[in-house]
Amino acid sequence: MAWWxxxxxxxxxxxxxxxxxxxxxxxxxCESCGEITYTDELVANLRxxxxxxxxxxxxxxxxxxxxxxxxxxxxxxxxLRSGDPLSFVDQKPYPERLTKALRTAGPSDAFISGTxxxxxxxxxxxxxxxxxxxxxxxxxxxEKVTRVFERAVERKVPAIVFSASGGAxxxxxxxxxxxxxxxxxxxxxxxxxxxxYISVVLHPTTGxxxxxxxxxxxxxxxxxxxxxxxxxxRVIQQTIGQxxxxxxxxAEFLLEHGMIDAIVPRLELREHLGGLLRLLQxxxxxxxxxxxxxxxxxxxxxx
Numbered sequence: 003m004a005w006w007x008x009x010x011x012x013x014x015x016x017x018x019x020x021x022x023x024x025x026x027x028x029x030x031x032c033e034s035c036g037e038i039t040y041t042d043e044l045v046a047n048l049r050x051x052x053x054x055x056x057x058x059x060x061x062x063x064x065x066x067x068x069x070x071x072x073x074x075x076x077x078x079x080x081x082l083r084s085g086d087p088l089s090f091v092d093q094k095p096y097p098e099r100l101t102k103a104l105r106t107a108g109p110s111d112a113f114i115s116g117t118x119x120x121x122x123x124x125x126x127x128x129x130x131x132x133x134x135x136x137x138x139x140x141x142x143x144x145e146k147v148t149r150v151f152e153r154a155v156e157r158k159v160p161a162i163v164f165s166a167s168g169g170a171x172x173x174x175x176x177x178x179x180x181x182x183x184x185x186x187x188x189x190x191x192x193x194x195x196x197x198x199y200i201s202v203v204l205h206p207t208t209g210x211x212x213x214x215x216x217x218x219x220x221x222x223x224x225x226x227x228x229x230x231x232x233x234x235x236r237v238i239q240q241t242i243g244q245x246x247x248x249x250x251x252x253a254e255f256l257l258e259h260g261m262i263d264a265i266v267p268r269l270e271l272r273e274h275l276g277g278l279l280r281l282l283q284x285x286x287x288x289x290x291x292x293x294x295x296x297x298x299x300x301x302x303x304x305x
């Protein structure tokens with residue numbers, strides 16, 4: 003038993019030493035390939051895995067910063083707040099869910115509306131915040147989306163919406179479902195004004211959002227592997243009792259079947275949108291950046 007005593011003594015001796023803990027969130031593991039990356043590097047790469055190009059979920063604040071030109075973003079409609087018209091209670095009252103979401107995800111409900119420039123083009127834009135109750139569309143979200151379209155008509159600029167939603171907010175019942183018609187009617191005003199509307203569908207875009215304005219864009223773009231559809235594939239499979247095609251409801255499947263116009267990687271999206279917006283407005287393309295002066299030689303090379 004001498005070996006056991008020696009090991010125990012060593013453990014007791016080491017137990018007095020302070021342990022160095024790893025800072026939380028320092029590393030991020032890719033959900034697709036398992037690659038470990040510094041979180042700061044992943045954020046700088048717009049949360050796209052440098053190895054397999056998997057597009058990880060992206061906080062709304064980071065997405066706005068990556069899409070809107072610096073110093074041009076102006077948030078609107080921050081005064082709107084969700085009510086509780088049905089006095090809805092499931093596992094907890096609806097107001098408690100709202101309070102928790104406001105505390106953890108921010109004060110703008112599940113949609114942030116504003117104006118700014120994308121690659122030098124002025125737009126009226128909206129971003130779904132999936133971190134707020136799954137990006138569900140209630141009366142406030144529907145009103146904000148409507149105002150994005152109305153503001154585009156008022157300012158005579160293109161409209162663009164980045165959608166990521168689980169669909170209608172069940173806590174508001176039929177009032178939530180009414181937003182599908184309301185937002186679609188507002189989108190029609192943009193078309194009547196002959197202004198461009200680009201819809202960017204992100205992962206996931208489902209339910210009433212997918213069944214209304216998000217699929218009514220003049221152009222519909224998607225990120226790679228984004229899930230887009232009304233009901234989820236598991237619900238559909240259980241309902242019809244049949245196996246679904248491989249990749250069903252993913253962006254690649256929708257592109258193949260003509261439901262969307264293009265799949266654009268996140269790292270290319272801002273520049274791609276700028277080019278499309280200029281094209282739709284009949285504006286000349288942005289001139290290429292001037293080439294670097296290669297004639298200059300380092301000082302030590304001349305000697």
